[in-house]
Amino acid sequence: MISFLTSGFFASMLSFLAIYVALTVILHLQANVAGVVNFGIAGFWGIGMYATSIFLLRFNINFWISIVLGAIVTGLIALPLARILLNLDGQAVLVGTLAFASIVENQIFVNREITGGSRGLGTIPMPIDVGPYRFIVYGLVVVAFVVALILYAWKLKKAPFGRLLFSIRDNELLSRSLGKPTFRHKIIFFAITCGLIGLFGGLTAPLHSFLLPMMVSPTVTFTAWIALMLGGQSKISGAVIGVLATEFVFFYLLRVILPLPAEAAQMVPFFIYAAYGLMLVLVLMFKPTGIMGGKRRGN
């Protein structure tokens, strides 16, 4: 049992689950607290991941400083994007952020001198070198970051700034007439949360250890969205439950418990994505508030 808990498999499973929980919680903050439909998560996440690795490998900066720099870069890129997009309607924001993510994927592919292009960028070592336990120690560090994020999200929803964001989401005109600079708050909040996505992108880099442009595909975005919709979009617990219900059940239990022949095993990822899609349709159709329930807001 101890050997399983310290194994690379368990550590990687734990770390990836934690990263997805973080992305989904941030998505909950953006979509449900601030009312911004972000379909470019993969883009911000990819910028964070690549920026961190580039600072680390090309400039030999310490890993933890690289992560912070990566998050700042992501936030600074998100700022002008927010300035352009956030005063458009929901559908335009959705399409615009989706387009942004595909620009990011493209640019990572094209700028070979910096990102390594399709040859990849690596190798990123585990930052805390404590021999055979380095994987699980790093996994626990990632979990600590995620717990901190959840506490922040929980506090934010009770804090005056959180209430301000709720008021902007529900009735921006009214909120503005009370003298709040609503648009500026929305932009700043979006940039900060995108910076956080970048931070978790940076934390993902050592887990992959070797980066390829295809990792920055829209699948990351949709996985987070499906988890949020399934778990319940208006609760932080919904984000956590949603990730456990999708990632854990499908990716880990299905692979570990079901003994599948080799040909069928190749089909498993396709089956999982098809099932994700089906789940998303069914949840929105029959229980739009998700597993954890909560109130639903209309546009």
Next chain:
Amino acid sequence: MNPILLQFTFIIGLLEAAPMVLAAVGFTLIYRLNGFVNVAYSENLTIGAYTGVVLNTMLGLGFYVAIIPAVLVSGLFSVATYLLVFRPAMRRGVNKTELIIMSVGLSFLIRYGLTMVFGVLPYPFTHDRTFIRFLNIGITDLQIVCLILAALVSIFYLMFMFRTNYGEKMRALSDNEQLAKTSGINPLRVTIMIWFMAGVAGGFAGVFLGVFSIVVPWLGWYEILFIMMITIIGGIGSVPGAIVAGLATSILRSGVTLMSDSYAGAVTLLVLFIVALKYQAVRKGGIKT
């Protein structure tokens, strides 16, 4: 810009425009009527292309014969997505943004379902092509036929929208549903008709895309952003706009691609796309700062 390059840009752009114009027309029809971005529309292209290629290679039908069942299947698929997914969702009061997320889910389901059936290996159409040298560019007879077909279909759709009773009913329904209903228009019948026509246009686009290169499960998905961009530049919901913007952006894309490497083209257009989004919001007066 030297004249030869300009010539290349125009010819290649025009030939590549054939599928994009049709796809944009179908996409914009659905937006016009139901007012949401249907990402699952991309799967109409894929399904059309797969139906075509299966009939063409496995049953040995000629390419031009295989087009007809392919577009019909794509049209029926489009109607099925409306009746089974979007109509019940709209009746349950799912909002616009959630409808888009739902369409993304549906697109996932269909795309990976197709991948499980057909695998990731590409299917090529078997069709003999004659290469023609036209103004120093090697093109195939197939590309010309597809361009002509696309032009005919586009003209048909324009006529349908603006010259027939159904087109009028459809425009009435999208402008004011209550008023349309009181004037005795059966909304269900008109809506099904429109989704079918949109699917047929998507099927044509898919078959053309497939025959120009290869048929893979992500054929439609790769193009959907570009299709959205065309419709947004052309004024989302406008059929003539989609046709003009489809031609213009395809020519622009081929120009940028010829002058730099192929990825810069995609980026330039996506930037243009965000500018167009912004511009339209300003023009609508819906912008709030």
